[in-house]
Amino acid sequence: MTAKSVSKQPKYDYDAIVIGTGPGGEGAAMYLAKSGKTVAAIERYHAVGGGCTHWGTIPSKALRHSVSRLIEFNENPLFQVEEQMKGLTFSQILKHAAGVIRKQVRLRTGFYDRNLVKIYQGEARFVDAHHLEITNPDGSHYILSAETIVIATGSRPYRPAHVDFTHPRIYDSDTILSLEHDPRHIIIFGAGVIGCEYASIFRGLGVRVDLVNTRDRLLSFMDAEISDSLSYHFWNSGMTIRHGEEFSHIEGRDDGVILHLQSGKKMKADCFLFANGRTGNTDMLALANVGLEADGRGLLKVNGKYQTTIENIYAVGDVIGYPSLASAAYDQGRLAGEAIVKGNLDGHLIADIPAGIYTIPEMSSVGKTEQELTAAKIPYEVGRAQFKHLARAQIANTSAGSLKLLFHRDTLEILGIHCFGERAAEIVHIGQAIMMQKNGGNNLNYFVHTTFNYPTMAEAYRVAALNGLNRLF
Numbered sequence: 001m002t003a004k005s006v007s008k009q010p011k012y013d014y015d016a017i018v019i020g021t022g023p024g025g026e027g028a029a030m031y032l033a034k035s036g037k038t039v040a041a042i043e044r045y046h047a048v049g050g051g052c053t054h055w056g057t058i059p060s061k062a063l064r065h066s067v068s069r070l071i072e073f074n075e076n077p078l079f080q081v082e083e084q085m086k087g088l089t090f091s092q093i094l095k096h097a098a099g100v101i102r103k104q105v106r107l108r109t110g111f112y113d114r115n116l117v118k119i120y121q122g123e124a125r126f127v128d129a130h131h132l133e134i135t136n137p138d139g140s141h142y143i144l145s146a147e148t149i150v151i152a153t154g155s156r157p158y159r160p161a162h163v164d165f166t167h168p169r170i171y172d173s174d175t176i177l178s179l180e181h182d183p184r185h186i187i188i189f190g191a192g193v194i195g196c197e198y199a200s201i202f203r204g205l206g207v208r209v210d211l212v213n214t215r216d217r218l219l220s221f222m223d224a225e226i227s228d229s230l231s232y233h234f235w236n237s238g239m240t241i242r243h244g245e246e247f248s249h250i251e252g253r254d255d256g257v258i259l260h261l262q263s264g265k266k267m268k269a270d271c272f273l274f275a276n277g278r279t280g281n282t283d284m285l286a287l288a289n290v291g292l293e294a295d296g297r298g299l300l301k302v303n304g305k306y307q308t309t310i311e312n313i314y315a316v317g318d319v320i321g322y323p324s325l326a327s328a329a330y331d332q333g334r335l336a337g338e339a340i341v342k343g344n345l346d347g348h349l350i351a352d353i354p355a356g357i358y359t360i361p362e363m364s365s366v367g368k369t370e371q372e373l374t375a376a377k378i379p380y381e382v383g384r385a386q387f388k389h390l391a392r393a394q395i396a397n398t399s400a401g402s403l404k405l406l407f408h409r410d411t412l413e414i415l416g417i418h419c420f421g422e423r424a425a426e427i428v429h430i431g432q433a434i435m436m437q438k439n440g441g442n443n444l445n446y447f448v449h450t451t452f453n454y455p456t457m458a459e460a461y462r463v464a465a466l467n468g469l470n471r472l473f
Contacts, residue, residue: 014040017146019124022050023326024317025152027333033115035341042124047105051154052326055174062097064358067204076397089182125286148312155318158277167252170272183271190276200360209239223369223418280319305339356425364428367416379409383468387421391455398422403460412444
């Protein structure tokens, strides 16, 4: 009698399931799929991309670009005619952002299709460490299982319980994208990255802006000279900034919103944007079913391999906190994928992660600030290039801003790069590439002896390097 062969059934539906399709989830899913793993992705929204594509990075930067071009047009002497464009409405520029979002969704959907990653739409919650219950948009349920699960659910705007976000004139940084009326006056509470970016956008549209900051200066994690430049630019544009304030309560009225501050001040506007902090999207995951616990802001703790306290569950992106950047989240996803496939992790995030802040003008930095170098007693010097002296900036009529290089007085090693002005987030990467060089390659003299295209904004590096060398004695 011939023994029948028994086919071995897979223990789980997939090798890995990734919850969330933002940058972190995409990075993990693509690495795992390209490594031969069977992968599924769970997305609660009807399209891939996560908050980055639909509510955060992409729409806000598309809005900023449109407003910035409008400002350039209106300030360019070539167009100082009676028919000059006076302005655009928020709803008009949202149409451009919507087009960019559609293109990004098509692109990213193609990534999943080409790599055979199955996408399930629905809300995921843990049943146990290997099983997820998925709730369809129609309310039906089903179970999916995997050997490994990656949490990449991102974050959402923090909403204090006593603020009525159902009021038609009170928004957070997600719902502001549904703004339909054209405000004449907006109060923005929270002067972090998101608050400052939206303050730039609305002021560029001619809206009166009151920016309320809970700290004593704008963007205190940035180099003080650069953040002071932004503060001056905001003030010079007619924006009102109130530092060191906390709100008592927010009163919604038929004709607008009144902000009551703990200092006793009151402010009124016809639109209010709350932009003070974010919360990790973990409350819907039923983490208690697997023994995981998020902190008060919904964030999870992970080890150096992005592994939670549960061996087969990993987490990446905003849901683990710092640095909460789309660029870093994608790298975290790939690194988590590597740890899952190889069992260890050779790579890591770079030490000096660049920061790009898309205000008008932009700000960007990488490396140490002057304040950090002073506190560490590192002997440094400063080299500066003012954009107003660069031919390319004069041609483009974008002369506001500067590049600052911080370098070691003795070794000429570049320690920090800080840029304020149009295209700052692009310009900073030139210096970043040199900072990453080993064996003496990170040296200020590179910029002195390199020939740059002329006229370009990149030429600012040569100007700043020569300026810095002239300070040595």
